[in-house]
Amino acid sequence: MQAEVERPAQARHSVARVGVALALALAVAFAFNPALPLEWAYDAPLPDGATLWLIEVAQSYRATAERLGLDALNLWAEAQIDALRHR
Amino acid sequence: MLFHTSVFAAFFLCVFALCWAARGWPRVQQWFLVLASFVFYGAWDWRFMALLAGSALVNWAAALRLDRLSAQSRRLTLCAAVGANLAVLGAFKYFDFFVDSFNTLLLSLGFGAELPFVALILPVGISFFTFQGISYLVDVHRGDVAPSRPVVEVLLYISLFPQLVAGPIVRAAALLPQIRALGQAYAPTDLAAGFATVMILSGLFKKLVLANYIASDLVDDVFFDPSSYGARDLLIAAYGYTVQIYCDFSGYSDMAIGLAALLGFRIPINFNQPFRAASMQEFWRRWHISLSTWLRDYLYIPLGGSRDGGWRTRRNLFLTMLLGGLWHGAAWTFVLWGALHGAFLIAERLLARVLPFRIGRVPAILITFHLVVLTFVIFRVESLALFWDYLAGLARWRIPMEAATPFVIALIGLGLALHATPPGLPDAVARRLDRLPWPLIGLVAGLLLAGIAAIAPGEVTPFIYFQF
Numbered sequence: 001m002q003a004e005v006e007r008p009a010q011a012r013h014s015v016a017r018v019g020v021a022l023a024l025a026l027a028v029a030f031a032f033n034p035a036l037p038l039e040w041a042y043d044a045p046l047p048d049g050a051t052l053w054l055i056e057v058a059q060s061y062r063a064t065a066e067r068l069g070l071d072a073l074n075l076w077a078e079a080q081i082d083a084l085r086h087r
Numbered sequence: 088m089l090f091h092t093s094v095f096a097a098f099f100l101c102v103f104a105l106c107w108a109a110r111g112w113p114r115v116q117q118w119f120l121v122l123a124s125f126v127f128y129g130a131w132d133w134r135f136m137a138l139l140a141g142s143a144l145v146n147w148a149a150a151l152r153l154d155r156l157s158a159q160s161r162r163l164t165l166c167a168a169v170g171a172n173l174a175v176l177g178a179f180k181y182f183d184f185f186v187d188s189f190n191t192l193l194l195s196l197g198f199g200a201e202l203p204f205v206a207l208i209l210p211v212g213i214s215f216f217t218f219q220g221i222s223y224l225v226d227v228h229r230g231d232v233a234p235s236r237p238v239v240e241v242l243l244y245i246s247l248f249p250q251l252v253a254g255p256i257v258r259a260a261a262l263l264p265q266i267r268a269l270g271q272a273y274a275p276t277d278l279a280a281g282f283a284t285v286m287i288l289s290g291l292f293k294k295l296v297l298a299n300y301i302a303s304d305l306v307d308d309v310f311f312d313p314s315s316y317g318a319r320d321l322l323i324a325a326y327g328y329t330v331q332i333y334c335d336f337s338g339y340s341d342m343a344i345g346l347a348a349l350l351g352f353r354i355p356i357n358f359n360q361p362f363r364a365a366s367m368q369e370f371w372r373r374w375h376i377s378l379s380t381w382l383r384d385y386l387y388i389p390l391g392g393s394r395d396g397g398w399r400t401r402r403n404l405f406l407t408m409l410l411g412g413l414w415h416g417a418a419w420t421f422v423l424w425g426a427l428h429g430a431f432l433i434a435e436r437l438l439a440r441v442l443p444f445r446i447g448r449v450p451a452i453l454i455t456f457h458l459v460v461l462t463f464v465i466f467r468v469e470s471l472a473l474f475w476d477y478l479a480g481l482a483r484w485r486i487p488m489e490a491a492t493p494f495v496i497a498l499i500g501l502g503l504a505l506h507a508t509p510p511g512l513p514d515a516v517a518r519r520l521d522r523l524p525w526p527l528i529g530l531v532a533g534l535l536l537a538g539i540a541a542i543a544p545g546e547v548t549p550f551i552y553f554q555f
Contacts, residue, residue: 013278013521013525013528014277015277015278017280018280018525020529021526023529024530025533025536028529028532028533028534029540032537033537033540036093040094073538073541074541077538077542081542081544084494085304087492087494
């Protein structure tokens, strides 16, 4: 039976704390990708007016985030990977 | 909706919050998870939600009926219900393949008439949820699990979204008790956050970084037209595909196991360092474990297993592997792949009897690994003609290497090195993570996630096992 290869799972943290940690992890990851809200805005199945408003908000967020240098990690990693691929 | 997308991340966060907010109301929690699973499935193509629901309802009704019948009628009902599952799978997945093969046969015999194709879209995950449905029926028939009266339990068992579209194939006897225990004695108040973090992040790294770059920078081009490349490129691409399919599929399984753990479910592992196998038999105990154990318990043993010894055992082995190959896809390459695995399993049993000496473990691992690599070339090529092209190309040593760059060779090496890490390492890392304060777990996971996203390529290739 499948139980032969079951891993022992260590349960340590409460559901609420894991939930907040999960939200924090996603917030941190998304923060490094300022273009993400813009992708969501384009794909959102909303009426045209709402979509246009969302795109504007997402663009201004992206501009602010890029001014703060939040896209630096992505740009640096992209340059390094490109250099390695074409060496 | 794919695991590595930001849309899935947002979806999962909402599901996690609402699922645990319903703790204490087990039926609400179960129905909510069914709803979330159908939304997840419907995001791919909403028309097939009815097929998924129909599959679950037929199996639910058949299992209830099994519970009320005499032994003779139970067998008939079981056969009818399993037949219904296989008929749906056959219609969507194999109908055109058999029509095509039949038409080719007619043409070769000089008949001009052709049967028409139906060109149905293959519903994603149909092979996986059909096998889970059969597992439920057989487990109920054998008395391993009691039939579920509330339909929601079977709906959730068949559709639970972390493992719905590409496995692992979880047995009814393993998952249904966990579904029934939601909100009862088992109801977890603590979650394995470290374990889930390790599984999800390692799965993402294997899929997004290793499998993707190996596919896009080497394997896809070489396998598309093997006659354009020399022996070195072809050889490295064969190793590359072996590492790619391992990273792709085990990465998906790891993510499924980690996500299920966050929802309170324990799903058994699907891969256990398969390239350390010293025989083909051992390989199948380590590779796609949920499928190989399913085939063993629901096909090989009912066929007679090794009970009668001799040629019957060999026939059962061969048939099991042949059908296992066909399960992967409606193409002769998959049939040949399964047949070769069956033949290797039989050959190594015969050799073990006649060889006057024993091969050491290291040479045995190397031989097994290279047989596996060879069979994965058949698995990957689009047609048998391309497979012969591939083999013929392995003699072209004068053509210089052009596709296999140092970058992609390093990634293949990294994939093999990660595969070879000690089996206890993920659990050791998980235990260390669990010792951290919970906000720090979130921060570390977020930074690692951002790092993986930063180095992953922009275009992500589809999961290989989605097509099955």
